[in-house]
Amino acid sequence: MKFLGLLWGNLMRRKLRTLLTVLSIFVAFFLFGLLGTIKEAFAAGVTVSDADRLVVRHRVSLFMLLPINYATRMRQIDGVEAIASWTWFGGVYKDDMKNFFPNMPVDPDALFDVHPEYVFTDADKDAWRTTRTGAVVGETLADRFGWKIGDRVPLKSPIWPKPDDSAWEFDIVAIYKGKKPTTDTSSFFFRYDYFDETRPNEKGKVGWYMVRVSDPDRAGDVAAAIDAEFANSSAETKAEPEAAFQQGFVEQIGSIGTILMSILSAVFFTIILVAGNTMAQAVRERTQEIGVLKAIGFTDARVLALVIAESCSVAILGGAAGLLSAWIIGQFGSPVPELLPVFYLPPSYLAVGAALILALGVAAGILPAIAAMRLHVAVALRRHGA
Amino acid sequence: MTDSNASTNDAPIVSVRKVEKTFRRGGEEIRVLDALDLDVPKGEFLALMGPSGSGKTTLLNLIGGLDQPTGGSVVVAGEHIEDLSSRELADWRAENIGFVFQFYNLLPVLSAARNVELPLLLTSLSRAERKRHVAVALEAVGLSHRASHTPRTLSGGEQQRVGIARAIVTDPTLLLCDEPTGDLDRKSGDEILSLLQALNRDQGKTIIMVTHDPHASARAARTVHLEKGQLVSSVVAGAMA
Incomplete structure (x- = not known):
């Protein structure tokens, strides 16, 4: 602590240079935080997947439907605990594609059983069970459109038009929260029985099933058993763990993680060069002062530590500000909730960021610090003719 | 010649024996000090004179533990400093030596008080104690009123006073x-x-001063002359030896 004055004095020696270096590090860590947030947002489906859930879809394509009675047959398979059917509705609010959000008909009790990450009160559940046109919406989605319980929401679906081509109308009976920050709260669920009775075609069919298994270690066996059950039928299935299903979606977008990491690596490499050059310059122009410090009794190790501390201080000032800014942006929620409903900087990124800040500080300062440490005191003092 | 004018009854605080120092420049070996002997009694104000390249700054660096001799011994306050490691030398310097440089060598980013405080950062003194010591040192050099000024705002003489305060x-x-x-x-x-004389006279500080200036050396109690790495004369103030 007693060396803080000396440290601060050295940082303030060339204010503009220090400011520019801090700013460049700020940008690097802001990018790290922001790209990390985006990467996590893309991978959110994978990370929130439960190990004890399977997705069962049509073997040919996700867009082909499965019979509703498959649920009854799957319940007979050993290891299956609960089943919920999902169907992509594709409804658009106010007939404007900008208002897109995921909306699906489901069976309320099945949803409660298979997806405990959606948090409902008992009153919410009862209200939905007793309201045929009832819908439940996530709090992110409700905030987006300013919806509240009791509001009536019209949706038009190009996939499932009503017989009279009018909009489907739903009454919001509950707004659910997520159990974890990664839980998607941007979806809109309504009752399957209302949907199935009203649609003019494909009655008795669903998009896919979410199946909860009793033992995650046996999930593979259960998936195989499900596929075997419907083999050689008109609608063969493909059952797979939820994470693998979500990963498939992410991979369709491209290797987001690899792209983002490549960008970050380039940014960090550049920043190490920038910060390292700054430190080297700072030490070079202080040769004589380092000689004085050594003359009055500063050991080589202490001089090394001072230079590293200075380098780390610059990295901490810029890096912490950058990470904090990215974290704050995440707190405001997703700027594109229809595309990336989960949008926040996970604590693990903050921890990795903190480690990177220190690594950057040490990497940028180590060579100048060693040069300062090796400086011969008599030679350093001679630089100015002392 | 050897230094025979160390007129004191006490053991010398600095004892240099057969000291040699050589440097390599290109392929050539340059002998800067050649079997030099020097004793400095405690409390003496000694001036080292000689032409450029005579080895006086090199000798001062060896006595101050800034450099190691190629041969011979340098004993300061009973310590054979030629045997100390780099780390031990640093600690030894912090405890035993105060340096005053020609160009003051103050840190421009620190105030006068902070510059004076630098050597105390290596001690276990508390902040309040350090502050008190700094105040006493600045008072001793007559610069208490300039404690918060940075070197840039001080005259050359004032900067050197700060340098002396840092040294003491x-x-x-x-x-x-x-x-x-x-x-x-x-x-x-x-x-x-005058300030150095006062420190020597009133506080009993042992001072070794390198100078080219006869006017400055006249203030010392004894002046030794070096030429080509050897001690050629030793003159006590007011007498010839």
């Missing part, structure tokens, strides 16, 4: 001054020399 703040065994008036006008130089 840890109450070192030995004060080593390398051309302390070399960058000052006559008036400021005289003030600095």
Whole structure:
């Protein structure tokens, strides 16, 4: 602590240079935080997947439907605990594609059983069970459109038009929260029985099933058993763990993680060069002062530590500000909730960021610090003719 | 010649014996000090004179533990400093030596008080104690009123006073001054020399001062002359040896 004055004095020696270096590090860590947030947002489906859930879809394509009675047959398979059917509705609010959000008909009790990450009160559940046109919406989605319980929401679906081509109308009976920050709260669920009775075609069919298994270690066996059950039928299935299903979606977008990491690596490499050059310059122009410090009794190790501390201080000032800014942006929620409903900087990124800040500080300062440490005191003092 | 004028009954605080120092420049070996002997009694104010390249700054560096001799021994306050490691030398310097440089060598980013405080950062003194020591040192050089000023806002003479305050703040065994008036006008130089004399006379500080200036060396109690790495004469103030 007693060396803080000396440290601060050295940082303030060339204010503009220090400011520019801090700013460049700020940008690097802001990018790290922001790209990390985006990467996590893309991978959110994978990370929130439960190990004890399977997705069962049509073997040919996700867009082909499965019979509703498959649920009854799957319940007979050993290891299956609960089943919920999902169907992509594709409804658009106010007939404007900008208002897109995921909306699906489901069976309320099945949803409660298979997806405990959606948090409902008992009153919410009862209200939905007793309201045929009832819908439940996530709090992110409700905030987006300013919806509240009791509001009536019209949706038009190009996939499932009503017989009279009018909009489907739903009454919001509950707004659910997520159990974890990664839980998607941007979806809109309504009752399957209302949907199935009203649609003019494909009655008795669903998009896919979410199946909860009793033992995650046996999930593979259960998936195989499900596929075997419907083999050689008109609608063969493909059952797979939820994470693998979500990963498939992410991979369709491209290797987001690899792209983002490549960008970050380039940014960090550049920043190490920038910060390292700054430190080297700072030490070079202080040769004589380092000689004085050594003359009055500063050991080589202490001089090394001072230079590293200075380098780390610059990295901490810029890096912490950058990470904090990215974290704050995440707190405001997703700027594109229809595309990336989960949008926040996970604590693990903050921890990795903190480690990177220190690594950057040490990497940028180590060579100048060693040069300062090796400086011969008599030679350093001679630089100015002392 | 050897130094035979160390007129004191006490054991010398500095004892240099058969010291040699050689440097390599290109393929050539340059002998800067050649079997030099020197004794400095405690409490003496000694001036080292000689032409450029005579080895006086090198000798001062060896006595101050800034450099190691190629041969011979340097004993300061009973310690054979040629045997100390780099780390031990640093600790030893912090405890025993106060340096005053020709160009003051103050850290421009720190105030006068902070500059004076630097050597105390290496001690276990508390902040309040350090502050008190700094105040005493600045008072001793007559600069209490300039404590918060940075070097840039001080005159050359004032900067050198700060340099002297920094050198004495840890109450070192030995004060080593390398051309302390070399960058000052006559008036400021005289003030600095008077200050050094006062420290020697009133506080019993042992001072070794390198200088080119006969006017400055006249303030010392004894002057030794070096030429080509050897001690050629030793003159006590007011007498010839």
